[in-house]
Amino acid sequence: DSLGHEIGDKVLRIIALRLQSIIRKEDTLARLSGDEFTIIVSNFKEKKDASHLAEIILEILAEPIHIDREVLYVSGSIGIAIYPDNALDAEYLLKYADTAMYNAKEEGRNTYKFYTSEMTESALAHMSMKTALRQAIDNEEFFIHYQPQIETVNNMMVGLEALIRWDHPTRGILYPSSFIALAEETGLIVEIDRWIMKCAMKQISQWYAEGFNPGILALNLSIKQLEGNGFIQELKDNLEKFSFKAEWLELEITERQMMKKPDDVIAKLREINALGIGISIDDFGTGYSSLSLLKRLPINKLKIDRSFIDDILYDKDDVAIVQAIVALGKSLKLDLIAEGVETEEQKNFLVNKGCTHMQGHYFSYPVFPEEIKEKWLNRQLS
Numbered sequence: 001d002s003l004g005h006e007i008g009d010k011v012l013r014i015i016a017l018r019l020q021s022i023i024r025k026e027d028t029l030a031r032l033s034g035d036e037f038t039i040i041v042s043n044f045k046e047k048k049d050a051s052h053l054a055e056i057i058l059e060i061l062a063e064p065i066h067i068d069r070e071v072l073y074v075s076g077s078i079g080i081a082i083y084p085d086n087a088l089d090a091e092y093l094l095k096y097a098d099t100a101m102y103n104a105k106e107e108g109r110n111t112y113k114f115y116t117s118e119m120t121e122s123a124l125a126h127m128s129m130k131t132a133l134r135q136a137i138d139n140e141e142f143f144i145h146y147q148p149q150i151e152t153v154n155n156m157m158v159g160l161e162a163l164i165r166w167d168h169p170t171r172g173i174l175y176p177s178s179f180i181a182l183a184e185e186t187g188l189i190v191e192i193d194r195w196i197m198k199c200a201m202k203q204i205s206q207w208y209a210e211g212f213n214p215g216i217l218a219l220n221l222s223i224k225q226l227e228g229n230g231f232i233q234e235l236k237d238n239l240e241k242f243s244f245k246a247e248w249l250e251l252e253i254t255e256r257q258m259m260k261k262p263d264d265v266i267a268k269l270r271e272i273n274a275l276g277i278g279i280s281i282d283d284f285g286t287g288y289s290s291l292s293l294l295k296r297l298p299i300n301k302l303k304i305d306r307s308f309i310d311d312i313l314y315d316k317d318d319v320a321i322v323q324a325i326v327a328l329g330k331s332l333k334l335d336l337i338a339e340g341v342e343t344e345e346q347k348n349f350l351v352n353k354g355c356t357h358m359q360g361h362y363f364s365y366p367v368f369p370e371e372i373k374e375k376w377l378n379r380q381l382s
Contacts, residue, residue, distance in 0.1 A: 007067055007068070007070070007072075010067050011065055011067065011072060011074065012031070012035060014065055014067075015037070015061065015065075015074070016029070016031065016037070018060045018061070018063075019037060019039065019057065019060075021060075022053075022056055022057070022060060023039060023041065023053075024041070026042060026043075027039060027040060027041045027042070028040040032094075036101075038094065038097070039053075039057075041053065047082070047114070050080050050082070050114075051112070054078045054080065054112035055112075057076065057078060057112075058075075058076055058078065058110060058111070058112065061074055061075060061076040061110075062074075062075065062110070075109045075110040076109070076110065077101050077102075077104040077105040077109050077110070077111065077112070078100075078101060078104055078111070078112035078113070079096075079097040079098060079099065079100030079101030079102070079103065079104055079112070079113055079115065080097060080100055080112060080113065080114045080115065081093045081094075081095075081096035081097040081100060081114075081115040082114070082115075086115050096115040096119075096120070097115060099115060099119045099120060099123050100113040100114060100115040100116075100119060101113070102123075103119050103122075126182075129179070129182055130182060130186055132168065132169075133179060133182060133183060133186065133188055134186075134188065136166055136168070137188065137191055137192065137195070141166055141167050141168065141169070142164055142165065142166055142167075142192065142195065142196075143164075143165050143167060143368075144162050144163065144164060144165070144196060144199055144200055144203075144369070145162075145163045145165055145366035145367055145368060146160040146161065146162055146163070146200075146366060146367065146368075146369060146372050147160065147161045147163060147359055147364060147365070147366040147367075148160060148359060148363055148364045148372070148376055149161060149215070149216070149218065149337060149357060149358070149359045150357070150358055150359065150363045151356060151357055152347060152351055152356050152357070152358060153351075153356050157214070157215055157376045157377075158215040158216065158357065159214075159215040159216035159217070159218055159250070160204070160214055160215065160216075160217055160218065160372065161218040161219075161220075161252075161359065161366075162196055162199075162200040162217060162218065162219055162220075163176065163366045164176055164192065164196055166178070166179055184222065184224060187224065189222045189224050189225065190222070190224050190225050190228060193219075193220075193221070193222055193225045194225075194234070196219065196220075197219055197234075197235075197238060198238060198242075200217055200219060201217065201238050201239075201242045201244050201249070202242050203369055204217045204244070204248060205242040205243055205244045205248075207373070207377060208248070209243075212373070212377040212380055213377075213380060214372070214376075214377060215248075216247075216248060216249070216250045216278065217248055217249055217250065218250045218251075218252055218280070219249070219250070219251055219252065220251075220252050220253075220282065221251040221252060221253045222257070223253075223257040223260055223261075223265070226253070226265065226268050226269075227261075227264070227268075231268075232268070232271050232272065232275075235272065235275065235277070236275065239275070245276075246275050246276030246277050247276050247277075247278070249277045249278065250277070250278035250279070250280055250300070250301070251272060251277060251278070251279055251280070252280045252281075252282040252303065253265070253269070253279070253280075253281065253282060254281070254282045254283045254286075255281055255282070255283055255284055255285075255286060256283070256286065258281065258297075262293055266296055266297060266298070269297065269298050269299075270298045272298075273298035273300075278300040278301065279297070279298055279299045279300055279301075280299060280300060280301035280302065280303055280335075280337075281297070281299055281301070281302050281303065282303045282305075283303065283305040284302045284303055284304060284305060284325060285304065285305050285307075285308055285321055285325055286305045286307065291328075294328075294332070295332075299334060300334060300335055301334055301335040301336065301337060302325060302328070302329045302334050302335075302336055302337075303336075303337050303338075303339055304322060304325050304326075304336065304337070304338040304339065304355065305339065305340075306339045306340020306360070307340075308321050308322050308325075309322075309338055309339070309340045309341060309342075309346055309350075309360075310340065312346060312349055312350075313345055313346065313349060319353075322338075322350070322353060322355070323353055326353055326354045326355050330354065335357065336354075336355050336357060337355075337357040337358060337359065338350050338355050338357070338358045338359075338360075339358070339359050339360060340359075340360050341358040341359065341360030341361075341362050341363070342360050342361045342362050343362055344362065346360075346362070347362055364376075
């Protein structure tokens with residue numbers, strides 16, 4: 001899509017020719033829709049024959065495609081359903097092959113899967129969760145916890161990260177890892193992010209109006225939210241609606257999301273930064289951003305991913321990575337914050353390495369706004 005529909009159509013034609021070249025005369029190749037093809041083969045005596053064909057298909061898909069001086073690479077996901085083991089009619093065979101294909105996709109693409117009945121059960125559970133997620137928005141089942149960000153020299157709260165929770169009617173409290181990927185898949189992430197932004201900005205501005213200083217509000221930014229045409233205007237509207245100063249807000253985007261469409265992301269982030277809103281790279285060190293790209297980004301802060309903090313007292317590689325990130329941040333005049341700090345030993349180690357801003361369970365779990373006010377904001381009055 002990034003190279004245009006004409007290039008996309010040429011790629012599909014080349015793939016179709018490649019597939020046609022490896023099947024037998026008695027086999028059937030059909031394009032179902034978009035980038036999905038179906039091959040109907042007969043007289044395979046054993047399951048391994050289907051496996052062998054799938055492996056050949058993946059090999060030919062992996063070969064480079066040359067179009068208009070461009071060299072393109074694609075990968076495939078293959079689902080296999082077998083007659084009569086899985087179904088007796090064509091409709092269900094296609095349906096089950098499709099289910100198996102999506103299971104292959106979930107494993108990271110460039111692989112194949114045979115259909116099993118467990119896949120249907122999983123697909124039904126997936127559909128049920130999708131429906132529940134849509135209803136959750138209408139039924140106001142989401143709520144926000146806030147996790148303090150601490151400046152450790154004076155043990156002062158300098159910011160709060162807003163973290164969504166779902167009070168599921170049958171499964172109880174669900175954390176983002178249970179539903180955010182599904183929200184992104186369905187596109188509901190945009191509506192959810194919009195709700196988080198409004199609720200959190202309203203809460204923070206209320207605290208400022210009461211004379212407290214909660215510091216910066218950190219909100220997670222999804223790539224779908226950033227791509228939306230009206231997002232910048234929505235930001236401006238919320239700043240005005242809640243009398244929210246731009247410098248109170250910081251948007252976090254993960255390194256991996258940033259790498260999907262770097263040029264588009266940079267352009268949007270510059271617009272946001274021009275409003276006076278801070279930008280931070282979340283989970284820094286886990287993606288593949290280059291230093292040249294980092295230099296182009298209008299960012300204010302790097303968040304050191306918790307995966308480097310967990311074993312920092314014992315793992316020399318983690319120590320080296322954290323030291324490198326701290327040195328990089330300082331040389332680029334970027335603020336630094338370490339996430340996932342759970343012990344005093346980790347805190348002291350990070351301070352000694354030059355990172356004094358942190359968040360994690362050692363300081364506070366993510367909690368309701370009432371607890372933030374009671375434990376942190378009321379201190380400011382004494």
